Amino acid sequence: MMKNNLKRIEDLTVTIVGLGVIGAAFAQSFKEIGIKTVYGIDIDEETIKKAEEKNMINKGFLETREPLEKSDFVVITLYPNLMKSFFVNNINYFKENAIITDVVGIKEKIIGDIDPIIEENNKKNGKNIDFIFGHPMAGREKRGIDFADNRVFKGANYIIIKDKKNKKENLELLSEIVKCMGFKKVSFLTAQEHDEIIAFTSQLTHAIAVSLVNSDSEKYDTNRFIGDSYRDLTRIAKINEDLWAELFMGNKKNLLKMIQQFERELDIIKDALNNNDLGTLKEKFIISTKRREKID
Amino acid sequence: MMKNNLKRIEDLTVTIVGLGVIGAAFAQSFKEIGIKTVYGIDIDEETIKKAEEKNMINKGFLETREPLEKSDFVVITLYPNLMKSFFVNNINYFKENAIITDVVGIKEKIIGDIDPIIEENNKKNGKNIDFIFGHPMAGREKRGIDFADNRVFKGANYIIIKDKKNKKENLELLSEIVKCMGFKKVSFLTAQEHDEIIAFTSQLTHAIAVSLVNSDSEKYDTNRFIGDSYRDLTRIAKINEDLWAELFMGNKKNLLKMIQQFERELDIIKDALNNNDLGTLKEKFIISTKRREKID
Numbered sequence: 001m002m003k004n005n006l007k008r009i010e011d012l013t014v015t016i017v018g019l020g021v022i023g024a025a026f027a028q029s030f031k032e033i034g035i036k037t038v039y040g041i042d043i044d045e046e047t048i049k050k051a052e053e054k055n056m057i058n059k060g061f062l063e064t065r066e067p068l069e070k071s072d073f074v075v076i077t078l079y080p081n082l083m084k085s086f087f088v089n090n091i092n093y094f095k096e097n098a099i100i101t102d103v104v105g106i107k108e109k110i111i112g113d114i115d116p117i118i119e120e121n122n123k124k125n126g127k128n129i130d131f132i133f134g135h136p137m138a139g140r141e142k143r144g145i146d147f148a149d150n151r152v153f154k155g156a157n158y159i160i161i162k163d164k165k166n167k168k169e170n171l172e173l174l175s176e177i178v179k180c181m182g183f184k185k186v187s188f189l190t191a192q193e194h195d196e197i198i199a200f201t202s203q204l205t206h207a208i209a210v211s212l213v214n215s216d217s218e219k220y221d222t223n224r225f226i227g228d229s230y231r232d233l234t235r236i237a238k239i240n241e242d243l244w245a246e247l248f249m250g251n252k253k254n255l256l257k258m259i260q261q262f263e264r265e266l267d268i269i270k271d272a273l274n275n276n277d278l279g280t281l282k283e284k285f286i287i288s289t290k291r292r293e294k295i296d
Numbered sequence: 297m298m299k300n301n302l303k304r305i306e307d308l309t310v311t312i313v314g315l316g317v318i319g320a321a322f323a324q325s326f327k328e329i330g331i332k333t334v335y336g337i338d339i340d341e342e343t344i345k346k347a348e349e350k351n352m353i354n355k356g357f358l359e360t361r362e363p364l365e366k367s368d369f370v371v372i373t374l375y376p377n378l379m380k381s382f383f384v385n386n387i388n389y390f391k392e393n394a395i396i397t398d399v400v401g402i403k404e405k406i407i408g409d410i411d412p413i414i415e416e417n418n419k420k421n422g423k424n425i426d427f428i429f430g431h432p433m434a435g436r437e438k439r440g441i442d443f444a445d446n447r448v449f450k451g452a453n454y455i456i457i458k459d460k461k462n463k464k465e466n467l468e469l470l471s472e473i474v475k476c477m478g479f480k481k482v483s484f485l486t487a488q489e490h491d492e493i494i495a496f497t498s499q500l501t502h503a504i505a506v507s508l509v510n511s512d513s514e515k516y517d518t519n520r521f522i523g524d525s526y527r528d529l530t531r532i533a534k535i536n537e538d539l540w541a542e543l544f545m546g547n548k549k550n551l552l553k554m555i556q557q558f559e560r561e562l563d564i565i566k567d568a569l570n571n572n573d574l575g576t577l578k579e580k581f582i583i584s585t586k587r588r589e590k591i592d
Contacts, residue, residue, distance in 0.1 A: 137523035157520055187520045197521045200512065205525040208504055210584040211561035215554070216496065223591055224453055224483045225493045227433035229501040230591075232528045237588040241581035245574050252569040258511070259566055263559070265507035270555055273548040278541050285537035288506040292533040295519055295526075 009177055015039040015071040017086070019051050019060070021140050022103055023077035024148030027056035029181040032150065039067035047145050056148075068093035073177075076102045080246050084113040091121045099170050100131045105202060106250040107133055107161055107191035119165075130170045133161040135194065136183065137202075141238040154182035155296075159198075162188040199254030204262060206236055206244060207255065213237040305473055311335040311367040313382070315347050315356070317436050318399055319373035320444030323352035325477040328446065335363035343441050352444075364389035369473075372398045376542050380409045387417045395466050396427045401498060402546040403429055403457055403487035415461075426466045429457040431490065432479065433498075437534045450478035451592075455494075458484040495550030500558060502532055502540060503551065509533040 014035055016023045019042040030038045040057040041064055042048050048060030061067050068074065068090060078086055083104065094100070104110045111133055118131050138156035140147055158178045162171060175186045189197070213234050216222055222230075248255060265284075272280040310331055312319045315338040326334045336353040337360055338344050344356030357363050364370065364386060374382055379400065390396070400406045407429055414427050434452035436443055454474045458467060471482045485493070509530050512518055518526075544551060561580075568576040 137521065139523065152524075157522060159521065185520045193516070197516045197518070201518065201522045201526040205508070205529045207562065207565050208508065208529060209525075210580055211558055211565060212501070212504065213584040213587045214580060215557040215561045216587065217557065220489070220493045222493070222497065224481045225433065225455065226453060226497045226591065227435065228448075229505075229532045230497040232531055233501045233504060234584075234588050234591065235528055236525045237584040239581045239585055241578040241585070244581055245577040248565075248569060248577055249572065249574060256566060256569055259562060261513065262507055262511040263562070265511040266503065266555060266559070269503050269507060269544075270552060273544060273552055276545065278545060281541040281544055282537040284506055284510060285535045285540055288509040288530075288533040289535055289537070291509045291512065292530050295522065295530065 008173070009180065010034045010036055012072045013037045013039070013070050014073045014075070015041060015067040016057070016075045016077060017041045017064075018077040019044075019047050019057075019145050019148075020077060021143055021145070021147045022136070023075070024051060024056055024145040025150040025153065026075050026077065026103075026181075027051060028148060028150040029153060031056060033177075033180045037070075039071065041067055050145050056145075064090050065093045068098075069095055071095055072098060074098060074100045076100065078102075079243055080104045080106065080110055080250060083110055084117075087114055087117045091117055092125075094127060094129045096127045096129075098127075098129045099174065100129060101134045101174060102131075103134065103136055105135060105198060105247050107135070107194045109250040111161065111191050130165075130167050132166050132170060132174050133163075133191070134174065134178075135159040135161075135198070136178070138183075141236065141240075143240060150181070155184045156182070158183040158186045159194055160186060160188050161191050161194060163190075195251050196254050199251050199258045203248055203251055203255045204258040206239060207248070207259060208262070209234050209237040210239060304469070305476065306330045306332055308368045309333045309335070309366050310369045310371070311337060311363040312353070312371045312373060313337045313360070314373040315340075315343050315352075315441050316373060317439055317441070317443045318432070319371070320347060320352055320441040321446040321449065322371050322373065322399075322477075323347060324444060324446040325449060327352060329473075329476040333366075335367065337363055346441050352441075360386050361389045364394075365391055367391055368394060370394060370396045372396065374398075375539055376400045376402065376406055376546060379406055380413075383410055383413045387413055388421075390423060390425045392423045392425075394423075394425045395470065396425060397430045397470060398427075399430065399432055401431060401494060401543050403431070403490045405546045407457065407487050426461075426463050428462050428466060428470050429459075429487070430470065430474075431455040431457075431494070432474070434479075437532065437536075439536060446477070451480045452478070454479040454482045455490055456482060456484050457487050457490060459486075491547050492550050495547050496554045499544055499547055499551045500554040502535060503544070503555060504558070505530050505533040506535060 012035060014030055016026050019040045027038055027040060038057045040051050040060045051057045052060050118129060122128055136158050138152040140152060160174060178186060308331060310326055312323050315336045323334055323336060334353045336347050336356045347353045348356050414425060418424055432454050434448040436448060456470060474482060
């Protein structure tokens with residue numbers, strides 16, 4: 001079964017839409033796991049040239065029609081707000097039974113945008129394309145193909161949004177592809193579950209890092225007075241403002257709830273300080289230590 | 297000058313009080329930079345044995361008198377709340393003109409505890425010992441000699457508390473020793489300045505990491521849904537509860553102020569979310585990105 005699928009994976013014709021830092025890393029991985037035909041679509045000619053020169057893809061395209069018509073498997077790595085117009089403009093080009101996936105960090109909104117287009121098209125022309133929404137939990141602060149590095153995928157988590165309309169064998173195939181790419185734990189969630197847990201592990205952490213850096217009074221030359229703790233907590237304050245403003249706003253209900261939960265814990269520390277309550281501080285530190293020890 | 301001092305550094309007789317994760321790393325560095333005589337004091341016989349076997353020290357002692365009487369330079373790496381009693385019990389053993397330093401992460405309180413003891417003793421017996429308070433901005437989450445690793449010092453920051461009673465040549469010597477150990481930027485601050493900036497870069501970051509981990513509702517198996525951002529922001533939630541409860545409480549005025557400043561920034565993000573204000577989010581992300589780019 002595994003062997004058959006691996007054979008099948010190698011023989012898929014694959015297109016990546018968007019050869020940015022994540023799209024190009026997918027390309028690297030697809031080549032690495034032996035996929036024979038990897039196409040790339042990008043709006044930037046220079047990027048396509050680089051991807052071809054670095055042998056990340058077999059061929060790059062500015063136009064979408066030719067590669068989409070040939071592809072069994074398509075990975076869309078566009079910004080969330082470009083997804084809908086991409087589908088409106090390209091829905092007719094997809095191959096019959098094509099499997100499509102994405103990498104967007106919020107799911108309810110994006111699925112609400114895309115699913116009706118797919119369904120309407122499937123009804124109309126019976127092409128039966130299967131969009132399986134996904135989220136690789138790995139990224140980089142920098143943008144663009146020059147910073148693509150698929151080593152960030154090794155050992156990382158992957159979330160697949162499982163919907164009853166997705167074909168079981170396609171869900172299995174996607175899971176197998178990402179495991180071949182080096183992702184370690186693949187989980188299946190609903191869009192609602194995804195957005196709730198991701199508001200905590202991803203959007204809240206970015207809100208905190210940004211607020212921490214921005215709360216610096218800059219009275220001192222901070223760089224001289226930091227240790228690894230400040231470096232670690234602020235690394236993601238270097239942030240792609242267009243992408244993350246969208247992600248925050250597209251998941252605001254969950255994010256606001258997570259900020260509130262976080263502030264409640266911070267209040268307990270404040271109260272303990274104000275009341276000289278060493279016991280509560282120690283208790284909170286013991287809990288956080290035990291919880292953090294369970295994290296890889 | 298540099299050469300003469302280096303010669304002088306090698307010939308110093310040095311004692312480290314407390315061979316925990318930081319004390320033992322100091323011992324490693326002292327050996328590495330060529331200091332010929334490094335003694336260690338610890339209350340745990342097993343620890344002393346390990347330090348001797350690993351050639352971190354020339355000789356270890358359970359008793360304090362002999363090594364202190366011989367030492368030109370003494371590094372105290374005890375917990376803050378053990379510092380005062382250590383000085384009360386051992387003040388008479390220090391050698392004439394001895395230079396003493398510490399590694400405690402808060403300064404006003406500890407200096408207030410220790411300085412009167414030193415001054416009284418210097419007046420009484422004219423031994424002229426010079427305590428220069430210091431803070432290496434490097435550490436590890438784990439405790440004990442088994443986790444000592446002086447590579448954490450390489451490239452790290454060091455703060456020296458400069459007081460008018462400290463001898464200029466001794467301040468220079470300490471600065472030179474820590475630079476030889478691999479620390480990169482050595483800064484001189486008052487105790488008040490130290491505690492203010494450290495409340496921001498160190499204690500606030502730990503308060504945030506602990507609160508983040510503790511605000512996890514644990515509705516999901518968090519470990520399956522994290523990326524590097526959550527890993528980075530929570531690494532220091534694994535925390536030595538005894539040490540950090542003391543550090544928080546000993547610097548509570550500054551820490552409460554820093555938490556307030558941080559919460560003000562988080563409020564701006566909350567307001568932007570509630571008001572669908574994409575512009576403010578982007579603006580905040582651009583500011584944090586620019587600031588973070590300036591950090592090593």
